[in-house]
Amino acid sequence: MEIITGVERRRRWRAEEKLRVLAEAAQPGARTSEVARRHDISGGLLWYWRRQLRQGRLSVTDPREPVFLPLQVSDAVPPGPGASAGATDPRIEIALPDGTLVRVGADVDAAALRRVLSVLRR
Structure with a gap:
């Protein structure tokens, strides 16, 4: 009931x-x-x-529901362009299922990252 x-x-x-x-x-x-x-x-x-x-409009992955993706945490950070091999550059790397790769510094503003990801979901 x-x-x-x-x-x-x-x-x-x-x-x-x-x-x-x-x-x-x-x-x-x-x-x-x-x-x-x-x-x-x-x-x-x-x-x-x-x-x-x-019609394919009903599936288990409802767009309004959160989806969990695999996460890999690594201590090894390959140097970016122009960085020295010994420098550590803490960053976040997000690989989306469609192959899009988003790399941001660890100090990125959460609101800015949220805006970028919402645009990529469209």
Whole structure:
């Protein structure tokens, strides 16, 4: 049972929950109306989720949800252009899945880095 309080009257369904309900409805012999009733949703919403899934707009990696990427921490910092081999230059290097590489100094302003990364996500 779910109790909804406050001004918000709609439930927020995570992508994993939607996919779980859709998988249940896709089982042999499952009836859409019964699955919808069991999860206290309308049959129309279930059909809408199915259309989203077919169109590729519903996946486990919902853009609004945080995504965790592998992280590698290394003490060895190769010298950058114009730096001497013995100099240590603490920096942050972020390799994005599309091959984009972002290198910033360890003293970078968090707000500036956030702006750069938000532009790259578009």
